[in-house]
Amino acid sequence: MSTYHHGDLPAALLRAAGRTLERRGLAALSLREAARRAGVSHNAPYRHFPDREALLAALAAEGFAMLGERLRGQPGREMGEAYVRFALQQPQRFRLMFGGLVPMTKYPELRNAAQGAYQALIEAFKELPRPELAAAAAWSLVHGLSQLLLDGHFTHTDREAFVRDVLGVVRFAQRAA
Amino acid sequence: MSTYHHGDLPAALLRAAGRTLERRGLAALSLREAARRAGVSHNAPYRHFPDREALLAALAAEGFAMLGERLRGQPGREMGEAYVRFALQQPQRFRLMFGGLVPMTKYPELRNAAQGAYQALIEAFKELPRPELAAAAAWSLVHGLSQLLLDGHFTHTDREAFVRDVLGVVRFAQRAA
């Protein structure tokens, strides 16, 4: 048999897990199910991921990479909207990335992926007086808005307009009051 | 025996679950463990909560009530800092409240509790030109900042100063650009 070894099981697992994540949510995402979908035994994943958390970490890192790409293509003004759009289009992935289930301290590649995405935001604030503060504030704003929208705390008929209006009401000044 | 009935099992379960939540995290929080801590059998909780999710919903609602209290006592300027302080002091509760594990649509008392906390923020922006937008932006800002701090995306020695600076850099204008 040449089917004893899978070929690229890690990638297959990530694909299967990613699909399950977006389609049935994080709670339904199990190592055993990913293994089943990849057509291997329930213990095969352990050859590539030490435990479930490690698989989640890899999925989250993927997410940060995707997010970074989405942001990098955008001119400063629309970057915020791109951030929110990503969250709304990949809600489960987004929640996984920021749900606190995977401690960044334990997964350096996760931290790097996150920092990479953050860099895109920092770039956009280079010319402002205190860029790191402005970038932090901007990230906080768009992130909070995304999260609260996902949770259903804002119920508006026209979501896109709402996002634009909320982001438009904010200015980044140079001195604290 | 007079110990067959517990007395106030729902409250005891919430107390036990709340303790476990903050001390050992959401993952360690199980119905069976809460039952054990309350000194009842593993199935007793089902007389008061239809399932695990319902217990989480009750814990989250408690959280929104706590948050609302913390906010209501504050003058506008310090309300944001109070929000962040709550998140940092009760990280696991905060994550439960916003982790998307409990859909608000399914638990009206959760929605009410959340709206109650939001009201405190809206009050603070009454005099501004478009209060609902300003309040939404402010909530987004402080919420995102809390979340990102919890996740460890900002690593600063003086957290409190950082929070003040980030919040201080933002202005709420009247017209979008």
Added chain:
DNA sequence: GTGGTATGTTGACATCGTCTACATATTATG
């Protein structure tokens, strides 16, 4: 007091993460 209802218990089941032992393919080494 007696019957109905609320509350609690016992036992069972499927699923999950994870461990240990074993099997098979791939690679390196002579």
Added chain:
DNA sequence: CATAATATGTAGACGATGTCAACATACCAC
């Protein structure tokens, strides 16, 4: 090319969990 070492996959087990069904006990209304 043969064989040893290693990487990868499998089989079976264990304890924990959420949940269901059946049963037991306490409380309350009449």
